[in-house]
């Protein structure tokens with residue numbers, strides 16, 4: 158074992174050290190139930206979060222979860238159930254996989270809802286270090302709630318590892334959708350690709366669109382397919398909340414292109430800086446995926462769905478800018494035509510881009526790899542960084558040179574900066590220092606203390 162290995166946090170060390178000291182077995186069981194419930198949410202603009210309520214004897218009362226941006230947070234889902242069932246809350250403990258939020262976004266602050274409900278003890282797994290939502294734990298503690306954290310922190314961090322990463326990098330969460338033949342092709346030799354997959358897979362694709370803030374394709378897809386990039390329900394009717402439609406191309410987007418036109422039924426507001434007849438089209442004249450994401454973030458997108466084609470998909474993959482992957486494989490062979498992903502600059506198997514099954518966001522009882530009509534659907538997320546080659550950065554650079562002809566901006570001798578991504582922490586958020594000078598404490602020490610957020614004003 159190298160000194161580096163010894164210093165690297167090992168999974169579960171944290172919670173083993175604290176269970177039995179700071180937390181009861183009933184609290185651990187409830188947090189496990191909350192973690193399982195969180196998986197019933199969907200990935201995107203918000204993290205997946207679960208919550209559970211137990212009474213003073215440790216009896217499980219209610220379990221809830223967050224169903225995606227704009228819906229109740231997990232804590233509020235549990236409180237709603239408790240209210241409906243008439244559950245007395247005066248001697249209960251609420252367990253949450255992420256620190257309760259302290260801001261008003263599309264929904265109100267969970268910290269206020271918990272205080273109003275009169276819950277005396279809150280245990281959360283990991284802090285919410287985002288600029289907008291942080292501070293819920295400190296607010297509750299300042300108002301007399303017994304607040305602890307650190308229980309099952311490792312699995313909770315792992316559950317949302319890519320969402321935390323996107324937050325730290327201040328970019329939207331990115332979902333990639335690929336549809337391909339058995340032999341991994343996205344289009345036939347003549348460029349036709351509609352439709353490779355069957356109706357159930359296409360319906361699921363529309364559901365993905367409906368929960369994204371923006372859909373992005375490259376100039377090749379624009380030229381080959383003239384897509385409209387609208388979100389429709391199972392009957393083909395446009396859904397009310399329409400995503401932004403984005404094309405990443407240094408070429409022109411013709412005035413008559415469908416992507417410039419919104420849907421008549423769409424209720425979504427125009428975005429300042431966007432164009433198109435509904436003010437929800439964005440032409441991104443760049444080949445740099447990070448720049449494209451930055452522009453979309455400025456247009457208000459927190460969740461971007463990349464729908465290809467192969468060149469653009471490869472650019473996002475090579476830059477490690479894909480957080481979630483839905484891959485649909487249809488039972489047909491093409492023999493020729495574009496591969497669904499353009500070259501990634503991977504020359505040998507050990508450098509492969511590796512993925513793991515993701516059970517989050519699937520219909521009840523479905524597995525991450527499952528039949529969907531005649532097709533097979535995979536739901537995947539990037540494998541943890543320690544299983545990925547330290548030369549991963551090289552792929553982006555190689556790709557950049559081979560595909561775009563632009564010299565790589567990064568230093569190729571610099572290894573991947575985060576062999577083990579520790580999840581959210583105050584210290585590594587840009588701008589954290591000016592808010593918070595307190596050094597992070599080890600998880601076991603933190604977990605045994607009543608929680609006081611280091612940024613909280615004294616006595617607030």
Ligand SMILES: NC(=O)c1ccc[n+]([C@@H]2O[C@H](COP(=O)([O-])OP(=O)(O)OC[C@H]3O[C@@H](n4cnc5c(N)ncnc54)[C@H](OP(=O)(O)O)[C@@H]3O)[C@@H](O)[C@H]2O)c1
Pocket residue numbers: 334335336337342343344347348349350351353374375376377378379381382405406407408409443444445446464465466467468469470472495499560561
């Ligand atoms: N099966 C599927 O699900 C699916 C999905 C989408 C597309 N397709 C098929 O894919 C085919 C098109 O493939 P494609 O690879 O040309 O499509 P693409 O990835 O949509 O577009 C590539 C184009 O995007 C621009 N671009 C943006 N970022 C780039 C980067 N980092 N490097 C280089 N170029 C970049 C360039 O256009 P500019 O020169 O204009 O800048 C480039 O020619 C079509 O046949 C389409 O039907 C299939």
